[in-house]
Amino acid sequence: MHKTSWMTSDILGRLNANAGMLLLRSLWEYCPEHMFIVRVEGPADFVIEAMNSTRQAMLGDETACIGKRIEQLLPPPMCHGVIANLHRCAECGSPIRYEEKGGYVDRHGACQQGHWQTLLVPITNQEGRVTHLFGVSRDMSQLPEQPVGASPESKEFERRVHERTAELVAANEHLTHLATHDCLTDTYNRRYLQELAELELRRASRYEQSLCLMMLDIDYFKKINDSEGHLAGDEALRCVAHTILATVRECDLVGRYGGDEFLILMPETTADGAREIAERLRRTLTQTSRFTVSIGIACLAPTDHFVVDLIHRADTMLLQAKRNGRNRIECAA
Ligand SMILES: Nc1nc2c(ncn2[C@@H]2O[C@H](COP(=O)(O)OP(=O)(O)OP(=O)(O)O)[C@@H](O)[C@H]2O)c(=O)[nH]1
Numbered sequence: 001m002h003k004t005s006w007m008t009s010d011i012l013g014r015l016n017a018n019a020g021m022l023l024l025r026s027l028w029e030y031c032p033e034h035m036f037i038v039r040v041e042g043p044a045d046f047v048i049e050a051m052n053s054t055r056q057a058m059l060g061d062e063t064a065c066i067g068k069r070i071e072q073l074l075p076p077p078m079c080h081g082v083i084a085n086l087h088r089c090a091e092c093g094s095p096i097r098y099e100e101k102g103g104y105v106d107r108h109g110a111c112q113q114g115h116w117q118t119l120l121v122p123i124t125n126q127e128g129r130v131t132h133l134f135g136v137s138r139d140m141s142q143l144p145e146q147p148v149g150a151s152p153e154s155k156e157f158e159r160r161v162h163e164r165t166a167e168l169v170a171a172n173e174h175l176t177h178l179a180t181h182d183c184l185t186d187t188y189n190r191r192y193l194q195e196l197a198e199l200e201l202r203r204a205s206r207y208e209q210s211l212c213l214m215m216l217d218i219d220y221f222k223k224i225n226d227s228e229g230h231l232a233g234d235e236a237l238r239c240v241a242h243t244i245l246a247t248v249r250e251c252d253l254v255g256r257y258g259g260d261e262f263l264i265l266m267p268e269t270t271a272d273g274a275r276e277i278a279e280r281l282r283r284t285l286t287q288t289s290r291f292t293v294s295i296g297i298a299c300l301a302p303t304d305h306f307v308v309d310l311i312h313r314a315d316t317m318l319l320q321a322k323r324n325g326r327n328r329i330e331c332a333a
Pocket of ligand 1: 218219220222223231232234258259260
Protein backbone atom coordinates (compact mmCIF):
# COMPACT_ATOMS: atom_id res chain seq x y z
CA MET A 1 0.00 0.00 0.00
CA HIS A 2 1.24 3.48 -0.85
CA LYS A 3 1.96 5.45 2.31
CA THR A 4 1.66 9.22 2.40
CA SER A 5 5.02 10.71 3.27
CA TRP A 6 5.52 14.11 4.92
CA MET A 7 9.14 14.15 3.74
CA THR A 8 8.47 16.38 0.78
CA SER A 9 9.41 19.93 -0.09
CA ASP A 10 5.87 20.49 -1.45
CA ILE A 11 4.06 19.74 1.78
CA LEU A 12 1.54 22.60 1.41
CA GLY A 13 0.67 21.51 -2.10
CA ARG A 14 -0.18 18.04 -0.81
CA LEU A 15 -2.40 19.22 2.04
CA ASN A 16 -6.08 19.85 1.47
CA ALA A 17 -7.39 23.31 2.36
CA ASN A 18 -8.62 22.22 5.76
CA ALA A 19 -5.36 20.52 6.74
CA GLY A 20 -3.47 23.58 5.47
CA MET A 21 -5.51 25.86 7.69
CA LEU A 22 -4.89 23.61 10.69
CA LEU A 23 -1.16 23.67 10.05
CA LEU A 24 -1.10 27.47 9.78
CA ARG A 25 -3.26 27.85 12.87
CA SER A 26 -0.94 25.61 14.89
CA LEU A 27 2.08 27.60 13.75
CA TRP A 28 0.34 30.88 14.50
CA GLU A 29 -0.73 29.83 17.98
CA TYR A 30 2.14 27.77 19.22
CA CYS A 31 5.23 29.19 17.53
CA PRO A 32 7.30 30.98 20.19
CA GLU A 33 8.42 33.63 17.68
CA HIS A 34 6.52 36.90 17.29
CA MET A 35 4.26 36.75 14.21
CA PHE A 36 2.26 39.55 12.66
CA ILE A 37 0.48 40.56 9.47
CA VAL A 38 0.34 44.17 8.32
CA ARG A 39 -1.85 45.60 5.58
CA VAL A 40 -0.13 47.78 3.00
CA GLU A 41 -2.13 51.04 2.81
CA GLY A 42 0.49 53.19 1.11
CA PRO A 43 4.26 53.51 0.61
CA ALA A 44 4.82 54.38 4.27
CA ASP A 45 1.43 53.41 5.61
CA PHE A 46 1.10 50.03 7.30
CA VAL A 47 -1.76 48.88 9.50
CA ILE A 48 -1.59 45.97 11.92
CA GLU A 49 -4.07 43.32 10.86
CA ALA A 50 -3.09 40.36 13.03
CA MET A 51 -0.66 39.38 15.78
CA ASN A 52 -0.03 36.01 17.34
CA SER A 53 -0.23 35.51 21.09
CA THR A 54 3.55 35.85 21.56
CA ARG A 55 3.47 39.28 19.98
CA GLN A 56 0.37 40.27 21.96
CA ALA A 57 2.08 39.25 25.20
CA MET A 58 4.66 41.89 24.45
CA LEU A 59 2.68 44.79 22.99
CA GLY A 60 -0.85 44.29 24.31
CA ASP A 61 -3.93 42.30 23.32
CA GLU A 62 -5.78 42.48 20.03
CA THR A 63 -8.02 45.36 20.97
CA ALA A 64 -4.98 47.49 21.82
CA CYS A 65 -3.10 46.67 18.60
CA ILE A 66 -5.25 45.54 15.68
CA GLY A 67 -6.15 48.31 13.24
CA LYS A 68 -3.38 50.59 14.49
CA ARG A 69 -0.70 52.11 12.31
CA ILE A 70 2.93 51.19 13.08
CA GLU A 71 3.74 54.69 14.33
CA GLN A 72 0.76 54.47 16.75
CA LEU A 73 2.14 51.26 18.22
CA LEU A 74 5.88 51.85 18.28
CA PRO A 75 7.55 55.09 19.41
CA PRO A 76 10.14 56.89 17.25
CA PRO A 77 12.85 56.22 16.24
CA MET A 78 11.93 52.51 16.40
CA CYS A 79 8.84 52.98 14.20
CA HIS A 80 10.87 54.75 11.47
CA GLY A 81 13.26 51.80 11.09
CA VAL A 82 10.38 49.29 11.04
CA ILE A 83 8.40 51.30 8.47
CA ALA A 84 11.50 51.63 6.26
CA ASN A 85 11.91 47.85 6.23
CA LEU A 86 8.20 47.20 5.60
CA HIS A 87 8.39 49.63 2.68
CA ARG A 88 11.54 47.89 1.35
CA CYS A 89 9.83 44.48 1.44
CA ALA A 90 6.63 45.77 -0.23
CA GLU A 91 8.70 47.50 -2.91
CA CYS A 92 10.96 44.58 -3.83
CA GLY A 93 8.16 42.01 -3.50
CA SER A 94 10.44 39.35 -2.03
CA PRO A 95 11.34 38.25 1.51
CA ILE A 96 13.87 40.34 3.44
CA ARG A 97 15.59 39.97 6.80
CA TYR A 98 16.60 42.75 9.11
CA GLU A 99 17.62 43.39 12.69
CA GLU A 100 16.16 46.11 14.87
CA LYS A 101 17.00 47.47 18.30
CA GLY A 102 15.27 50.16 20.26
CA GLY A 103 12.75 51.21 22.87
CA TYR A 104 9.06 50.33 22.90
CA VAL A 105 6.13 50.56 25.32
CA ASP A 106 5.02 47.18 26.63
CA ARG A 107 1.43 46.02 27.33
CA HIS A 108 1.64 47.50 30.85
CA GLY A 109 2.74 50.91 29.56
CA ALA A 110 6.35 50.54 30.68
CA CYS A 111 9.32 51.52 28.46
CA GLN A 112 11.45 48.55 27.43
CA GLN A 113 14.47 47.98 25.24
CA GLY A 114 14.12 45.36 22.53
CA HIS A 115 16.32 43.60 20.00
CA TRP A 116 14.73 41.52 17.21
CA GLN A 117 15.69 39.68 14.08
CA THR A 118 12.81 39.83 11.62
CA LEU A 119 11.88 38.01 8.44
CA LEU A 120 9.30 39.80 6.27
CA VAL A 121 7.43 37.96 3.53
CA PRO A 122 5.21 39.78 1.02
CA ILE A 123 1.68 38.48 0.36
CA THR A 124 0.33 39.31 -3.08
CA ASN A 125 -3.21 39.36 -4.48
CA GLN A 126 -4.29 37.77 -7.77
CA GLU A 127 -3.04 40.78 -9.74
CA GLY A 128 0.38 40.35 -8.19
CA ARG A 129 0.13 43.46 -6.01
CA VAL A 130 1.62 43.26 -2.49
CA THR A 131 -1.35 43.78 -0.19
CA HIS A 132 0.02 42.46 3.09
CA LEU A 133 3.31 41.62 4.75
CA PHE A 134 3.80 38.65 7.00
CA GLY A 135 6.51 39.02 9.65
CA VAL A 136 8.27 36.65 12.04
CA SER A 137 10.46 38.27 14.69
CA ARG A 138 12.88 36.56 16.99
CA ASP A 139 13.42 38.23 20.32
CA MET A 140 17.22 38.38 20.56
CA SER A 141 17.15 39.82 24.08
CA GLN A 142 15.69 36.50 25.28
CA LEU A 143 18.69 34.51 24.04
CA PRO A 144 21.19 33.39 26.70
CA GLU A 145 23.65 36.19 27.51
CA GLN A 146 27.06 35.87 25.91
CA PRO A 147 29.77 36.05 28.54
CA VAL A 148 31.32 39.54 28.51
CA GLY A 149 34.76 38.43 29.65
CA ALA A 150 35.92 34.86 29.34
CA SER A 151 36.39 33.00 32.62
CA PRO A 152 39.95 31.96 33.64
CA GLU A 153 39.01 28.33 32.86
CA SER A 154 37.85 29.12 29.32
CA LYS A 155 40.94 31.31 28.75
CA GLU A 156 43.16 28.42 29.84
CA PHE A 157 41.17 26.05 27.62
CA GLU A 158 41.55 28.43 24.67
CA ARG A 159 45.29 28.76 25.30
CA ARG A 160 45.67 24.97 25.35
CA VAL A 161 43.64 24.64 22.12
CA HIS A 162 45.93 27.20 20.44
CA GLU A 163 49.02 25.45 21.75
CA ARG A 164 47.79 22.04 20.62
CA THR A 165 46.77 23.41 17.20
CA ALA A 166 50.25 24.94 16.74
CA GLU A 167 51.82 21.59 17.69
CA LEU A 168 49.62 19.74 15.20
CA VAL A 169 50.39 22.24 12.43
CA ALA A 170 54.13 21.87 13.11
CA ALA A 171 53.85 18.04 13.20
CA ASN A 172 51.89 18.10 9.96
CA GLU A 173 54.48 20.32 8.27
CA HIS A 174 57.24 18.00 9.49
CA LEU A 175 55.41 14.93 8.12
CA THR A 176 54.82 16.67 4.78
CA HIS A 177 58.51 17.53 4.60
CA LEU A 178 59.46 13.91 5.36
CA ALA A 179 57.05 12.65 2.69
CA THR A 180 58.35 14.98 -0.01
CA HIS A 181 62.09 15.28 0.68
CA ASP A 182 65.12 13.06 0.57
CA CYS A 183 66.31 12.79 4.18
CA LEU A 184 70.02 12.69 3.30
CA THR A 185 70.29 15.70 0.97
CA ASP A 186 67.07 17.59 1.83
CA THR A 187 66.30 17.96 -1.87
CA TYR A 188 62.93 16.68 -3.15
CA ASN A 189 62.51 12.92 -3.24
CA ARG A 190 62.03 11.19 -6.57
CA ARG A 191 58.27 10.72 -6.33
CA TYR A 192 57.49 14.29 -5.32
CA LEU A 193 59.90 15.79 -7.84
CA GLN A 194 58.22 13.81 -10.59
CA GLU A 195 54.80 15.01 -9.42
CA LEU A 196 55.94 18.65 -9.51
CA ALA A 197 57.73 18.12 -12.80
CA GLU A 198 54.55 16.79 -14.45
CA LEU A 199 52.76 20.02 -13.51
CA GLU A 200 55.63 22.13 -14.87
CA LEU A 201 55.65 20.12 -18.08
CA ARG A 202 51.92 20.64 -18.59
CA ARG A 203 52.23 24.34 -17.90
CA ALA A 204 55.21 24.77 -20.25
CA SER A 205 53.47 22.77 -23.03
CA ARG A 206 50.27 24.76 -22.69
CA TYR A 207 51.94 28.17 -22.78
CA GLU A 208 54.62 27.02 -25.23
CA GLN A 209 57.41 27.91 -22.82
CA SER A 210 60.86 26.36 -22.80
CA LEU A 211 61.71 23.82 -20.11
CA CYS A 212 64.92 21.85 -19.53
CA LEU A 213 65.81 18.89 -17.41
CA MET A 214 69.30 18.20 -16.13
CA MET A 215 70.40 14.80 -14.89
CA LEU A 216 73.61 14.85 -12.88
CA ASP A 217 75.75 12.00 -11.55
CA ILE A 218 78.86 12.15 -9.34
CA ASP A 219 81.88 10.69 -11.10
CA TYR A 220 83.43 7.58 -9.59
CA PHE A 221 81.16 7.83 -6.58
CA LYS A 222 81.45 4.12 -5.90
CA LYS A 223 85.18 4.59 -5.26
CA ILE A 224 84.47 7.08 -2.45
CA ASN A 225 82.17 4.58 -0.79
CA ASP A 226 84.53 1.69 -1.30
CA SER A 227 87.70 3.44 -0.19
CA GLU A 228 86.44 5.90 2.45
CA GLY A 229 83.24 4.29 3.64
CA HIS A 230 79.56 5.10 3.18
CA LEU A 231 79.57 8.03 5.60
CA ALA A 232 82.09 9.79 3.37
CA GLY A 233 79.85 8.89 0.42
CA ASP A 234 76.89 10.42 2.24
CA GLU A 235 78.89 13.56 2.89
CA ALA A 236 79.76 13.78 -0.81
CA LEU A 237 76.06 13.56 -1.69
CA ARG A 238 75.24 16.35 0.77
CA CYS A 239 78.06 18.53 -0.57
CA VAL A 240 76.90 18.15 -4.20
CA ALA A 241 73.25 18.75 -3.24
CA HIS A 242 74.21 21.88 -1.34
CA THR A 243 76.21 23.21 -4.30
CA ILE A 244 73.32 22.50 -6.70
CA LEU A 245 70.82 24.32 -4.47
CA ALA A 246 73.20 27.27 -4.13
CA THR A 247 73.77 27.49 -7.89
CA VAL A 248 70.35 27.12 -9.49
CA ARG A 249 67.43 29.58 -9.35
CA GLU A 250 64.85 29.38 -6.59
CA CYS A 251 62.12 28.32 -9.02
CA ASP A 252 64.19 25.39 -10.31
CA LEU A 253 63.21 22.03 -8.85
CA VAL A 254 66.01 19.92 -7.41
CA GLY A 255 65.57 16.31 -6.37
CA ARG A 256 67.55 13.16 -5.74
CA TYR A 257 66.60 10.63 -8.39
CA GLY A 258 68.45 7.71 -6.83
CA GLY A 259 71.96 6.70 -5.65
CA ASP A 260 74.25 9.56 -6.69
CA GLU A 261 71.95 10.96 -9.38
CA PHE A 262 70.12 14.26 -9.14
CA LEU A 263 67.47 15.81 -11.34
CA ILE A 264 67.14 19.56 -11.83
CA LEU A 265 64.08 20.83 -13.64
CA MET A 266 64.44 24.35 -14.98
CA PRO A 267 61.23 26.12 -16.04
CA GLU A 268 61.41 28.85 -18.69
CA THR A 269 64.97 27.87 -19.54
CA THR A 270 66.31 27.33 -23.05
CA ALA A 271 69.03 24.82 -24.01
CA ASP A 272 71.64 27.62 -23.94
CA GLY A 273 70.49 28.74 -20.49
CA ALA A 274 70.57 25.17 -19.17
CA ARG A 275 74.07 24.62 -20.58
CA GLU A 276 75.25 27.81 -18.88
CA ILE A 277 73.87 26.75 -15.49
CA ALA A 278 75.28 23.23 -15.90
CA GLU A 279 78.70 24.65 -16.74
CA ARG A 280 78.61 26.96 -13.73
CA LEU A 281 77.70 24.01 -11.50
CA ARG A 282 80.39 21.76 -12.96
CA ARG A 283 83.03 24.47 -12.55
CA THR A 284 81.98 25.39 -8.99
CA LEU A 285 82.20 21.77 -7.88
CA THR A 286 85.62 21.36 -9.48
CA GLN A 287 86.84 24.54 -7.78
CA THR A 288 85.28 24.09 -4.34
CA SER A 289 85.32 20.32 -3.77
CA ARG A 290 87.18 17.19 -4.72
CA PHE A 291 84.18 15.90 -6.66
CA THR A 292 83.37 16.14 -10.33
CA VAL A 293 80.05 15.50 -12.01
CA SER A 294 78.73 14.48 -15.41
CA ILE A 295 75.58 16.15 -16.66
CA GLY A 296 73.00 15.28 -19.34
CA ILE A 297 70.48 17.88 -20.49
CA ALA A 298 67.16 17.40 -22.33
CA CYS A 299 64.88 20.18 -23.55
CA LEU A 300 61.11 19.99 -23.84
CA ALA A 301 59.97 18.92 -27.31
CA PRO A 302 56.41 19.14 -28.69
CA THR A 303 56.29 15.33 -28.69
CA ASP A 304 56.95 15.09 -24.92
CA HIS A 305 53.80 14.24 -22.99
CA PHE A 306 55.27 13.03 -19.71
CA VAL A 307 58.32 13.80 -17.62
CA VAL A 308 59.72 10.32 -18.29
CA ASP A 309 60.15 11.37 -21.93
CA LEU A 310 62.51 14.13 -20.76
CA ILE A 311 64.18 11.92 -18.15
CA HIS A 312 64.90 9.30 -20.77
CA ARG A 313 66.68 11.78 -23.07
CA ALA A 314 68.60 13.42 -20.20
CA ASP A 315 69.71 9.97 -19.03
CA THR A 316 70.96 9.11 -22.53
CA MET A 317 72.92 12.39 -22.57
CA LEU A 318 74.36 11.62 -19.14
CA LEU A 319 75.58 8.22 -20.36
CA GLN A 320 77.17 9.97 -23.30
CA ALA A 321 78.93 12.43 -20.95
CA LYS A 322 80.29 9.47 -18.97
CA ARG A 323 81.44 7.72 -22.14
CA ASN A 324 83.05 10.90 -23.40
CA GLY A 325 85.29 11.15 -20.35
CA ARG A 326 83.18 12.45 -17.36
CA ASN A 327 83.31 15.91 -15.75
CA ARG A 328 81.44 17.21 -18.77
CA ILE A 329 78.05 18.24 -20.12
CA GLU A 330 76.05 16.81 -23.02
CA CYS A 331 72.84 18.37 -24.26
CA ALA A 332 70.16 16.72 -26.41
CA ALA A 333 69.10 19.92 -28.18
N1 LIG B 1 77.06 6.66 0.57
C1 LIG B 1 75.99 6.40 -0.19
N2 LIG B 1 76.12 5.66 -1.30
C2 LIG B 1 75.06 5.39 -2.06
C3 LIG B 1 73.78 5.83 -1.72
N3 LIG B 1 72.92 5.42 -2.67
C4 LIG B 1 73.64 4.73 -3.59
N4 LIG B 1 74.93 4.71 -3.22
C5 LIG B 1 76.05 4.12 -3.92
O1 LIG B 1 76.33 4.91 -5.07
C6 LIG B 1 77.11 4.14 -5.94
C7 LIG B 1 76.63 4.39 -7.34
O2 LIG B 1 77.72 4.39 -8.14
P1 LIG B 1 77.56 4.48 -9.73
O3 LIG B 1 76.90 5.76 -10.07
O4 LIG B 1 76.94 3.23 -10.22
O5 LIG B 1 79.01 4.49 -10.20
P2 LIG B 1 80.13 5.60 -10.04
O6 LIG B 1 81.19 5.09 -9.17
O7 LIG B 1 79.53 6.93 -9.63
O8 LIG B 1 80.61 5.65 -11.51
P3 LIG B 1 80.21 6.66 -12.63
O9 LIG B 1 78.83 7.13 -12.37
O10 LIG B 1 80.30 5.86 -13.90
O11 LIG B 1 81.21 7.76 -12.58
C8 LIG B 1 76.96 2.68 -5.50
O12 LIG B 1 78.13 2.27 -4.87
C9 LIG B 1 75.84 2.73 -4.46
O13 LIG B 1 76.02 1.78 -3.43
C10 LIG B 1 73.66 6.60 -0.51
O14 LIG B 1 72.58 7.04 -0.11
N5 LIG B 1 74.79 6.84 0.21
